Structure formats: structure tokens, C-alpha cells
Amino acid sequence: xxxxxxxxxxxxxxxxxxxxxxxxxxxxxxxxxxxxxxxxxxxxxxxxxxxxxxxxxxxxxxxxxxxxxxxxxxxxxxxxxxxxxxxxxxxxxxxxxxxxxxxxxxxxxxxxxxxxxxxxxxxxxxxxxxxxxxxxxxxxxxxxxxxxxxxxxxxxxxxxxxxxxxxxxxxxxxxxxxxxxxxxxxxxxxxxxxxxxxxxxxxxxxxxxxxxxxxxxxxxxxxxxxxxxxxxxxxxxxxxxxxxxxxxxxxxxxxxxxxxxxxxxxxxxxxxxxxxxxxxxxxxxxxxxxxxxxxxxxxxxxxxxxxxxxxxxxxxxxxxxxxxxxxxxxxxxxxxxxxxxxxxxxxxxxxxxxxxxxxxxxxxxxxxxxxxxxxxxxxxxxxxxxxxxxxxxxxxxxxxxxxxxxxxxxxxxxxxxxxxxxxxxxxxxxxxxxxxxxxxxxxxxxxxxxxxxxxxxxxxxxxxxxxxxxxxxxxxxxxxxxxxxxxxxxxxxxxxxxxxxxxxxxxxxxxxxxxxxxxxxxxxxxxxxxxxxxxxxxxxxxxxxxxxxxxxxxxxxxxxxxxxxxxxxxxxxxxxxxxxxxxxxxxxxxxxxxxxxxxxxxxxxxxxxxxxxxxxxxxxxxxxxxxxxxxxxxxxxxxxxxxxxxxxxxxxxxxxxxxxxxxxxxxxxxxxxxxxxxxxxxxxxxxxxxxxxxxxxxxxxxxxxxx
Amino acid sequence: xxxxxxxxxxxxxxxxxxxxxxxxxxxxxxxxxxxxxxxxxxxxxxxxxxxxxxxxxxxxxxxxxxxxxxxxxxxxxxxxx
Numbered sequence: 001x002x003x004x005x006x007x008x009x010x011x012x013x014x015x016x017x018x019x020x021x022x023x024x025x026x027x028x029x030x031x032x033x034x035x036x037x038x039x040x041x042x043x044x045x046x047x048x049x050x051x052x053x054x055x056x057x058x059x060x061x062x063x064x065x066x067x068x069x070x071x072x073x074x075x076x077x078x079x080x081x082x083x084x085x086x087x088x089x090x091x092x093x094x095x096x097x098x099x100x101x102x103x104x105x106x107x108x109x110x111x112x113x114x115x116x117x118x119x120x121x122x123x124x125x126x127x128x129x130x131x132x133x134x135x136x137x138x139x140x141x142x143x144x145x146x147x148x149x150x151x152x153x154x155x156x157x158x159x160x161x162x163x164x165x166x167x168x169x170x171x172x173x174x175x176x177x178x179x180x181x182x183x184x185x186x187x188x189x190x191x192x193x194x195x196x197x198x199x200x201x202x203x204x205x206x207x208x209x210x211x212x213x214x215x216x217x218x219x220x221x222x223x224x225x226x227x228x229x230x231x232x233x234x235x236x237x238x239x240x241x242x243x244x245x246x247x248x249x250x251x252x253x254x255x256x257x258x259x260x261x262x263x264x265x266x267x268x269x270x271x272x273x274x275x276x277x278x279x280x281x282x283x284x285x286x287x288x289x290x291x292x293x294x295x296x297x298x299x300x301x302x303x304x305x306x307x308x309x310x311x312x313x314x315x316x317x318x319x320x321x322x323x324x325x326x327x328x329x330x331x332x333x334x335x336x337x338x339x340x341x342x343x344x345x346x347x348x349x350x351x352x353x354x355x356x357x358x359x360x361x362x363x364x365x366x367x368x369x370x371x372x373x374x375x376x377x378x379x380x381x382x383x384x385x386x387x388x389x390x391x392x393x394x395x396x397x398x399x400x401x402x403x404x405x406x407x408x409x410x411x412x413x414x415x416x417x418x419x420x421x422x423x424x425x426x427x428x429x430x431x432x433x434x435x436x437x438x439x440x441x442x443x444x445x446x447x448x449x450x451x452x453x454x455x456x457x458x459x460x461x462x463x464x465x466x467x468x469x470x471x472x473x474x475x476x477x478x479x480x481x482x483x484x485x486x487x488x489x490x491x492x493x494x495x496x497x498x499x500x501x502x503x504x505x506x507x508x509x510x511x512x513x514x515x516x517x518x519x520x521x522x523x524x525x526x527x528x529x530x531x532x533x534x535x536x537x538x539x540x541x542x543x544x545x546x547x548x549x550x551x552x553x554x555x556x557x558x559x560x561x562x563x564x565x566x567x568x569x570x571x572x573x574x575x576x577x578x579x580x581x582x583x584x585x586x587x588x589x590x591x592x593x594x595x596x597x598x599x600x601x602x603x604x605x606x607x608x609x610x611x612x613x614x615x616x617x618x619x620x621x622x623x624x625x626x627x628x629x630x631x632x633x634x635x636x637x638x639x640x641x642x643x644x645x646x647x648x649x650x651x652x653x654x655x656x657x658x659x660x661x662x663x664x665x666x667x668x669x670x671x672x673x674x675x676x677x678x679x680x681x682x683x684x685x686x687x688x689x690x691x692x693x694x695x696x697x698x699x700x701x702x703x704x705x706x707x
Numbered sequence: 708x709x710x711x712x713x714x715x716x717x718x719x720x721x722x723x724x725x726x727x728x729x730x731x732x733x734x735x736x737x738x739x740x741x742x743x744x745x746x747x748x749x750x751x752x753x754x755x756x757x758x759x760x761x762x763x764x765x766x767x768x769x770x771x772x773x774x775x776x777x778x779x780x781x782x783x784x785x786x787x788x
Contacts, residue, residue, distance in 0.1 A: 009776070084770055084771065086775050154770065156766075156767060156770070158767060158771060159767075160771070223771075224771045225771075228771050228772070231772070233768035233769050233771075233772065237764045237768040238756045238759060238764060241752070241756050242749075242752065242753055245748075245749075245752060246749060249745055249748075250745070274742070367785065371785060373785050469776055470774065470775045470776040471776070472775040508744070512741050646714060
């Protein structure tokens with residue numbers, strides 16, 4: 001027996017991440033509430049660029065995913081990793097750099113996103129300098145984690161740690177893969193891939209942000225904290241091994257289910273569907289493993305708020321992972337996609353699974369870090385019921401809204417015409433549901449604030465144990481596989497092998513889906529008449545990205561009669577070959593815009609952007625007065641053109657020198673048409689709105705027969 | 708190395724892989740191979756997992772319950788299981 005060593009767990013870093021989780025949880029949910037209210041009361045957009053829905057929506061998603069859940073992950077990892085390995089974290093300095101680096105990234109996101117500095121890729125909106133910072137901090141976290149693994153005192157790695165390792169390696173791969181871009185400004189860039197290829201890479205990332213940021217690390221947290229709170233071992237350790245390997249292998253393939261019925265080739269869509277349906281098996285294996293851990297302890301679930309939160313969290317995980325595969329079936333997706341059904345679905349996961357598990361862990365952890373009792377169990381129980389009610393009030397109206405709107409989009413009259421030809425009718429119909437969702441969000445946030453109060457009182461009543469005493473025998477080095485030893489024990493002792501095997505498991509899916517897509521031209525048939533954007537259109541497109549228009553408008557007409565009737569010819573992959581980044585969107589709060597070019601006169605767009613309600617009474621679109629007020633900046637246009645040429649857009653050599661004349665010529669034509677329609681304004685041709693109109697009028701026109 | 712060179716080199720590499728993949732013909736076999744690989748691995752690992760030694764499994768499952776820190780009367784009173 002090796003000598004017993006005394007050491008200390010670092011609780012300071014756990015406490016810091018716990019505080020950050022509490023703070024960013026309130027902030028992220030508050031921004032969510034604001035944008036939910038903006039949908040009901042568009043005047044709350046205030047006519048101010050920085051607080052308009054399109055710019056705040058990515059702030060909400062990023063804050064909740066990377067700030068609230070992100071800090072929640074690190075809180076759980078830093079607490080459990082030290083105890084499972086019977087060792088203090090590898091380096092206190094790296095822990096500090098990790099903590100402050102991550103908070104700095106969050107703050108820079110909170111500044112840049114409202115400023116409209118976005119790459120337009122959902123959940124990867126942050127621009128290249130912040131991407132680099134994320135990579136750096138993530139590596140620091142990795143070194144700290146693997147350093148701790150190396151100096152551990154426990155020979156075998158518990159299943160929670162495999163989930164942490166798989167998370168680390170997969171997020172690394174995803175973050176790099178989806179952010180290969182060339183800068184054209186201090187905070188602006190164009191991605192390597194275009195159109196359908198960019199879409200596939202983005203949703204390979206996007207889905208796995210859900211899988212490997214919102215799920216796998218939290219499963220690790222579940223596998224540690226649930227047995228801890230219930231004071232009994234996990235129901236089946238064997239099941240957890242199968243859960244782990246099956247989940248990480250299958251999850252990575254599921255991305256294309258975000259692109260069903262789009263221009264993505266059928267083979268890739270089918271792969272996405274098949275693997276998404278298969279996902280139900282490992283997901284439910286893990287969910288049942290969590291719930292069955294409480295066998296024989298259900299009497300305690302009735303009293304203990306920690307267990308209550310955890311039980312609902314695991315149940316929400318089960319519901320979301322049943323619904324996910326179902327939504328990936330093409331015929332269901334035809335109804336659900338672009339509607340609020342998806343928003344309802346993700347919030348069952350976010351509010352139920354991530355939110356409630358985080359709350360459960362916080363209620364368990366804070367009293368232990370401060371060596372005291374929870375200030376008020378009664379308040380925690382109140383929070384539980386308020387939170388549960390909040391989830392119901394949030395999700396049910398959105399399911400209702402999604403079904404209602406989708407059925408309205410698809411309804412025909414006996415004469416074969418769309419019953420609701422005006423898209424707006426399908427929006428005003430669901431506004432009461434949007435109002436109820438905002439109430440649900442308010443209730444949920446109220447619960448969260450009750451928790452913060454309760455935990456602050458707890459902290460004040462206790463004494464913080466920064467360095468918690470512990471003792472364990474030193475690790476005895478054993479080499480080689482013993483005769484008759486189980487194969488998995490070999491992996492469980494070796495973190496690096498675990499890292500390599502996890503990487504192989506997740507790379508197989510990514511490589512098989514993405515490589516053929518990028519390499520083989522026949523996947524994207526080119527269309528002779530599709531030409532690169534003019535400088536003015538490109539400037540307009542970059543404004544479209546800046547304003548986050550894709551938060552509410554898709555650019556992808558699916559091959560359904562209800563869509564071709566409403567929007568026009570369905571979208572072809574060859575139409576997007578110059579789209580860097582792709583802007584297909586994932587939600588239609590407003591109508592699809594892929595065929596909007598030439599549909600309305602220029603003056604319609606001018607007045608609509610200035611005051612949407614004057615053109616479409618009852619519209620919930622925000623006004624964009626600054627587009628009409630602000631002058632268009634074209635200084636960086638030559639750089640943008642040259643970056644795009646490097647990436648493969650066939651702008652002729654030397655085109656940079658004439659971009660200003662080209663833009664001016666086109667701007668004057670648009671300004672003249674606006675003047676003819678009665679728009680009187682000084683220097684009209686120099687305003688941002690002109691570029692926006694140029695882009696919108698170009699959309700989808702390449703394959704239209706010219707008049 | 709100039710950025711232009713790097714991009715050209717990547718371009719050539721792209722063409723090489725493209726040639727290999729195109730000459731492979733229909734690439735559906737890749738998807739099927741992946742599925743078969745998965746099922747094979749899944750069945751084998753499931754079989755092996757269920758043959759695991761009971762004592763070892765119990766040791767692994769109980770890891771979260773051992774904090775290795777000496778309990779005091781105070782912590783016991785605050786956090787009874």
C-alpha cells in the first residue's frame with residue numbers, strides 16, 4: 001500500500017465559476033425575456049440598432065449556452081474532477097487564466113454582438129479575434145485538465161471524466177472546423193466554405209454545440225452529482241460505458257437533420273436522419289440510468305429540492321431526446337422546421353435539462369463550499385415549482401404556435417390557392433402564444449432570481465473553505481494489461497488513449513459527411529447564370545449579416561407546393577456558390593427571402609425598412625431608421641473583394657480598383673428609382689439603405705428568366 | 708512562406724483527394740461502412756461490458772461517493788445524507 005498523502009482541493013475556482021454561472025444565468029435569461037417581449041411589442045426595439053431583436057438574439061443564445069451553461073460546466077468539472085482523481089487541479093494559475101479568460105470572452109461577446117460584429121453562424125457568431133481567444137482559453141482548460149489527470153491518485157477514470165475528455169476534444173475539433181475564415185477587417189471575416197458546404201459545416205458544428213457543450217459535459221456532471229446527491233452509486237455502471245461510446249459516436253452525424261428538404265444532397269440528409277433516430281437509444285439509456293439511480297430513494301425526492309431539480313432535469317433530457325429524433329424524421333421536419341416548435345423543443349432542453357441540473361448542483365454545492373446549511377429549503381422548493389411552471393408556460397404556447405403557423409402556411413383553398421397568402425396573417429395569429437411565452441420566461445427568471453437570493457444568504461451565513469483538506473494514497477504505477485483483465489480497464493487507466501479513442505469516434509462521422517461534400521463537385525451542380533455579387537450588393541449583404549436578418553428570415557425555399565406557391569421556384573444548391581457565409585437561416589418569424597428580388601419596387605423596401613408597420617399594418621418587424629440615416633462605408637470593399645477572390649469567387653483581376661465606381665453607378669440607379677417614386681432625401685445614393693435594397697433586389701434572381 | 712503558396716498547396720491537396728474520391732465512384736459505401744463499423748463495435752463492446760467483473764464495477768460506481776476528506780462533526784451535521 002502506498003503512503004497516504006495529504007493535499008487540498010481548490011474550492012476557490014469552483015466558487016468563482018459558480019458565481020459566474022449565477023450571474024450570467026440571470027443576464028442571459030433577461031436578454032431572452034427582452035427579445036421575447038420585442039416579438040410581442042415591436043416598439044421595444046426602440047429604433048436603436050444595438051438593442052434590436054436581430055442583434056440581441058445571438059447575444060441571448062451565446063449568453064445562455066457559453067456563459068450560463070459554460071460556467072456551469074466548468075463549475076461541475078473543477079469540483080468533480082479533483083475529487084474523482086483525488087488531486088488538486090494541476091495549476092492554480094491556469095485555473096485563474098481559464099476563469100478570467102472565459103469571462104473576458106463573454107464580455108467581448110456582450111459588446112461585439114450588439115455592435116453587429118457577427119459571422120452569422122448560429123452559436124458561432126463571434127468574430128475571428130474572439131475565436132482565437134476561445135481557442136487559447138480552451139487549450140488552457142485542456143492543459144489544466146490533462147495535467148490533473150497525470151498527477152491523479154486514483155488509478156481509474158470514472159465515467160464522468162470520459163464525458164469531460166470527449167467534450168474537450170470534440171469542442172476543439174468543432175470550433176476549429178467551423179471557424180476557418182479569412183479576415184477582411186479587425187472584427188470581420190469571410191468563411192472558407194460557401195453556400196451548401198458552409199451550411200453542412202455550420203450545422204455539423206451547430207448540432208454538436210448542443211451535443212458536446214449542452215449535453216456530454218452535463219452528462220458527466222449528472223453521473224457525478226446525481227449519485228452524490230442521492231448518496232448511492234449510479235444504477236448501472238456498465239450501461240454508462242455503452243451510453244458513452246454509443247452517444248459520442250452517433251451524435252456527431254446528426255447535424256444534417258437541420259438541413260432536411262434544403263439544397264443539401266439527399267445522401268447527406270438521409271445520413272442525418274438515420275443517425276438522429278438511432279440517437280434515441282443511447283440518450284434514453286443515459287436518462288434511465290440517471291432516473292434509476294434514485295431507486296429506493298424516491299421518498300427523499302419528495303423532500304430534497306436538489307433531487308427534485310435533478311429528477312426534472314433528467315426527465316427533460318429524456319423528453320428532448322425523444323423529440324429530437326422525431327423532429328429528424330423528414331415528414332415531421334417538413335412541419336416543424338422554421339417554426340416555433342423548434343424553439344419550444346430547445347427550451348425543454350435548455351430550461352429543463354441544463355437549467356434545472358445547474359440549479360440542483362448549485363443548491364448542493366454552495367452549502368458545502370461554505371460549510372453551512374442552505375439558507376431556506378422552503379425558498380428552494382418554491383423555486384422548483386416556479387421554475388417548473390415557467391417551463392410549462394414557456395414551452396406549451398410555443399408548441400401550439402409552431403403547429404398553428406405551420407398548418408396555416410400549408411393550407412390551400414378548394415380552388416388550389418394558399419388560404420393564408422399573406423404571411424403576416426400567420427404571425428398575428430400566434431401573437432397571443434408569444435405573449436404567453438414571455439410570461440413563461442418571466443416566471444422562470446423569477447425562480448432563478450429567488451435562487452440567487454437564497455444562495456447569497458447561504459454564502460453570507462457560512463465560512464468559505466477555500467482549500468479543502470483531503471488525503472489519499474499515492475498512485476502506484478502499474479504498467480501493461482494483466483492477464484484476464486477487462487479491456488475497458490485498460491482504457492480507464494489511460495487518459496491519453498481515452499482522448500485518442502474519443503477523437504476517432506467523433507471524427508468518423510464528421511469526415512464521412514463533410515469530406516465528400518467538399519471534394520466532389522457533383523454535390524453542388526453549378527448554374528451558368530449565377531454570378532458573384534456586385535460590390536454594392538455585397539455591402540448590402542454584409543449589412544444584412546450585421547443586422548441579424550437571418551434570425552427571422554430564411555433564404556431557402558423548400559420543394560413543397562405550399563412554398564413554391566408562396567415564394568416561387570424552390571432553391572437550388574448552385575445558387576449559393578458565392579454565399580460566404582451561407583444565410584439560409586433556421587426560423588421564419590418573417591417570410592422567406594430567397595426569391596424576394598424583384599418582388600417589390602425599391603421604394604417599398606425603403607419605406608418598409610424605415611417603418612415596417614406603415615407598409616404591413618400589424619407587422620412585428622423592427623424599424624431600421626439608421627440604414628436611412630447612416631452613410632455606407634465602402635473603404636474596406638477592395639479588401640473584401642480580394643479576400644473573396646482568394647477563396648474562389650471569380651472577380652476579375654484588378655476589380656478592386658473599380659469597385660467604388662461600380663458601386664456608385666449602381667447606387668445612383670437605385671436612388672433615381674427611389675426619387676421617381678417620391679423619396680426625397682439629400683445624398684440618398686450614399687446611404688446604407690441603398691446597398692440593402694441592392695442586395696434584397698438581387699436575391700434569387702439569378703435563375704429567374706430576365707424580362 | 709507566402710499566404711498565396713499555402714492556399715495553392717491546399718488547392719493541390721484538394722485536387723488530389725478529389726481525384727481519389729471521384730475514382731472511388733459511388734461513395735455511398737462510406738456511409739454503409741460507417742454504419743456497419745458502428746454496429747459491430749457496439750455489439751462487441753456491449754458483450755464485453757456485460758462480462759465485466761462485478762467487484763471492479765462496484766469500485767468504479769462508488770468513486771463519486773468517496774471524497775477522501777476527513778469528515779468533521781460539523782460537516783456531518785450540515786450535510787447529512
